Amino acid sequence: MDFQLTDEQRLISESAREFCDKEIAPRVRENDRAGRFDRELASMLGEMGYLGAPVAEEYGGRSLDYLGYGLIVEQVGRVDSSARTVVSVQTSLVCGSIERWGTEEQKRRWLPRLCSGEALGCFALTEPDFGSDAASLRTRAERTDSGWTITGGKMWISMGNVADVALVFAQTDPEKKHRGLACFLVPTDTDGYSSQEIHGKLGLRSSDTAEISLDEVEVAGDALLGGIGDGFKIAMSALDNGRYSVAAGCVGICDGCVHASVAYAKERKQFGVPIASFQLVQELIAEMIVKRDAARMLVWRAGALKDRGVRNTVETSIAKYYATEAAVDCANMAIQVHGGSGYVDDYPVERYLRDARVTTLYEGTSQIHKLIIGRDATGINAMVPSTAGE
Numbered sequence: 001m002d003f004q005l006t007d008e009q010r011l012i013s014e015s016a017r018e019f020c021d022k023e024i025a026p027r028v029r030e031n032d033r034a035g036r037f038d039r040e041l042a043s044m045l046g047e048m049g050y051l052g053a054p055v056a057e058e059y060g061g062r063s064l065d066y067l068g069y070g071l072i073v074e075q076v077g078r079v080d081s082s083a084r085t086v087v088s089v090q091t092s093l094v095c096g097s098i099e100r101w102g103t104e105e106q107k108r109r110w111l112p113r114l115c116s117g118e119a120l121g122c123f124a125l126t127e128p129d130f131g132s133d134a135a136s137l138r139t140r141a142e143r144t145d146s147g148w149t150i151t152g153g154k155m156w157i158s159m160g161n162v163a164d165v166a167l168v169f170a171q172t173d174p175e176k177k178h179r180g181l182a183c184f185l186v187p188t189d190t191d192g193y194s195s196q197e198i199h200g201k202l203g204l205r206s207s208d209t210a211e212i213s214l215d216e217v218e219v220a221g222d223a224l225l226g227g228i229g230d231g232f233k234i235a236m237s238a239l240d241n242g243r244y245s246v247a248a249g250c251v252g253i254c255d256g257c258v259h260a261s262v263a264y265a266k267e268r269k270q271f272g273v274p275i276a277s278f279q280l281v282q283e284l285i286a287e288m289i290v291k292r293d294a295a296r297m298l299v300w301r302a303g304a305l306k307d308r309g310v311r312n313t314v315e316t317s318i319a320k321y322y323a324t325e326a327a328v329d330c331a332n333m334a335i336q337v338h339g340g341s342g343y344v345d346d347y348p349v350e351r352y353l354r355d356a357r358v359t360t361l362y363e364g365t366s367q368i369h370k371l372i373i374g375r376d377a378t379g380i381n382a383m384v385p386s387t388a389g390e
């Protein structure tokens with residue numbers, strides 16, 4: 001066991017840190033205030049090779065291992081969770097699914113454009129009536145002579161208004177339940193695809209979030225990703241990677257909280273001394289550091305397992321659950337250290353709290369992750385009550 005990063009990994013992390021501080025940090029506050037999705041920044045992330053970093057080089061990626069990818073995501077998350085959302089969705093949910101499940105033609109058509117940031121993608125799983133219970137989706141895909149017609153609605157889809165391609169999960173045979181689900185690559189300029197921006201979010205204000213309507217959207221047979229009935233497996237395998245990315249971003253939030261708090265505590269004076277001199281302030285900082293380091297170790301463990309090709313659903317759930325809750329706690333404590341100044345956006349900590357809050361909800365709520373961990377430990381599935389569907 002080696003807790004040291006290699007020289008190459010350190011370089012990846014340091015150059016990501018530099019890029020984020022120089023290019024992302026100056027935009028964050030204005031984008032957040034304006035609730036503006038920064039398309040130019042998304043292109044810059046692509047130019048840096050941060051969209052699709054683990055994708056094979058032959059498809060436009062960097063063939064980076066998961067640990068290296070996590071280090072980049074941590075740095076982006078430290079500075080801007082909305083930009084981190086672009087990296088996570090595009091890389092882990094969209095590119096990762098196409099690379100793993102796509103035909104050669106689908107990979108060649110979409111991956112180079114997605115990895116470069118020329119095109120954007122979204123992952124449309126959640127529906128208005130089905131969130132945690134993703135196996136019960138109602139969006140319907142019906143066969144036609146030339147392909148499929150898809151009808152239904154999706155909710156809370158990150159980048160749904162700005163994406164060029166949507167991974168749409170739909171039911172092909174309701175009697176088969178989750179075994180009837182399929183995933184389709186739907187170009188968003190297809191007739192019948194429309195989206196609406198969701199306004200009024202607590203955080204992630206410069207991340208685009210959409211409600212999507214699919215009204216008899218016709219796609220060719222080659223839009224099917226994987227086989228009919230593979231939809232649930234595709235969604236779960238994508239989420240295994242997406243959750244890792246969210247967790248890594250949350251380590252970044254924790255780290256940002258530590259650094260902002262230490263700097264502020266050394267500068268701000270009360271009772272004639274820097275507030276860092278007070279034991280109760282140091283306690284807040286110490287708690288943040290412990291949570292950050294524990295979250296980071298759990299993320300690295302999940303990344304190392306992914307790199308070894310070992311099954312890691314539970315370890316990823318543990319990392320996601322812990323790191324997201326840690327980010328919320330750290331942001332809350334960082335505001336406390338900043339006093340009244342922590343309540344306005346002159347400092348990043350109030351945005352950290354607003355942005356961290358969603359991470360315990362999406363890509364599996366904290367409750368769902370506890371149930372995954374508990375199921376693994378006990379062998380009993382407590383997620384679906386025995387009376388469900390009766």
Ligand SMILES: Cc1cc2nc3c(=O)[nH]c(=O)nc-3n(C[C@H](O)[C@H](O)[C@H](O)COP(=O)(O)OP(=O)(O)OC[C@H]3O[C@@H](n4cnc5c(N)ncnc54)[C@H](O)[C@@H]3O)c2cc1C
Nearest residue numbers: 123124125126131132156157158361362363364365367383
């Ligand atoms: C900003 C944002 C961006 C998002 N981006 C995307 C995206 O890009 N793509 C996408 O497909 N989705 C996306 N989502 C949706 C997100 O994944 C869902 O919100 C999440 O899965 C929870 O589903 P829900 O909101 O329907 O809550 P529900 O499933 O209705 O849960 C409500 C509450 O019930 C609890 N609960 C539910 N089932 C159980 C159970 N079995 N046991 C115990 N407690 C339970 C939950 O933990 C939660 O506390 C996004 C959401 C947000 C807010």
